[in-house]
Every structure is written in C-alpha cells, then in structure tokens.
Amino acid sequence: MTSLTTHILDTANGRPAGGVTVRLQSVAAPAIPVASAVTDANGRATLASGDLASGVYDLVFAMAPYFANPSAEPAFLSDIVLRVGIDAAQPHYHIPLLVSPWSYTTYRGS
Template identity: 50%
Template sequence: MTAPAHGAGLSTHVLDTARGRPAAGIPVQLRDSQTGTVLRESVTNADGRTDEPLIPRGDLRAGTYELTFHVAPYFAGLSSDPPFLDVITLRFTVADAAAHYHVPLLVSPWSYSTYRGS
C-alpha cells in the first residue's frame, strides 16, 4: 500500500520496535467511542498496515474514536513466554475532519507508544 494522500481520512500501522519491522497479522478494530459502534475491522498486512484506510477520504467525521489492537497472538507466536500485552486500545479525538489522521502503534512485547502521524 502506498502512503495515503493528504486528507485521506484515518489510517494506522503497527511497528514491532523490538524486532525493528512491521507487525503483520494483528487484528485491528475501530469504534465510535461515544456509541461503541464498530466502524471497521481489519488485520495488518506484511507492511504492518491495513489494506485500506480505516476511514476513507471524505468519510471521516469529527469525534472521539477507539482503535483496538489485539497484539497477544502476535507476540505469542514469537516466544514461549505468555505475552505481557494483550489488547491495546487507543482513544483519540478527531477535531478537523478535513485533515488526514494517521495513528500508528509502536509496540514491543513489554511496552507501546503512539502519536499522530502524517
């Protein structure tokens, strides 16, 4: 997948910082935070991204969203130890629906971080 065009809605990707590579096969769920409605479910590809934007250009609305990443199966496949992290939920607010929001997850077996990317 190529980088999204400016104003392309909402996208994400997952990077395994311990191994220095994209994290493939991680289930991702996007919800409307206020209603709990599931808006999209996807799985990260070999590049650690979803095949399509989570919300395409023109469909993004201002509001609060939750991105949930199910990382335990990914880390269970890399070690005989039980995963420390299981499900990671990021709650964030979209203020400008005309802008592009990219919300990556940088994750290791023991920690994670995120930021608003471009």
C-alpha cells in the same frame, strides 16, 4: 469527513507487524463498531477512507496473537486501546504504533 490509517512497527524484532487485527469503534454508549482491518506485510492498514465523522473513537490493536508464543507465559500486552479525538475538518489522521511485547508508544503521524 476524514480518513484514518495506521502503521505498526515491532520494535523488539525490528520489522513491521503484519497480520494484526485493528478495530475502530465509537466510544458512545454503547460502543459502535466502525471498521476493522488487518495490517499488511508492511504493518499498514486503512480504517476509514474519507468517511469518518468527527467524534471520539477507540482504536484497538489486538497484539496478543501477534506476540503469542506457545512455550511462554501469556502476552503482557493483550489489546492496546488508543482513545483518539477526530475532527472531520482534518483530511487525514495517521496513527503509528511502535510496539514490543512489553511496551508501546504512539503519536499522530502525517
């Protein structure tokens, strides 16, 4: 079994993205919710603490509320969905998300 954490950095504003809801769900049909968390003030969240089985999962970042601006048009990025393969033989996965209102990038961190 393995653990999974994430860290969201708001590259447009140069700060961590706190208060973002992140969901983890299996991609088996039907999709099964596994975990949900809200990033802390440092943009960090733990979605699994050593109890994640091998499989393919969707990590869903709800970015529209974070970038919402009542006087602007709707957010360009709504939910960002990352499909990741998890091998329970690996002790830990850390998946950072670097995001702006118009783009994102990710990688497998350490």
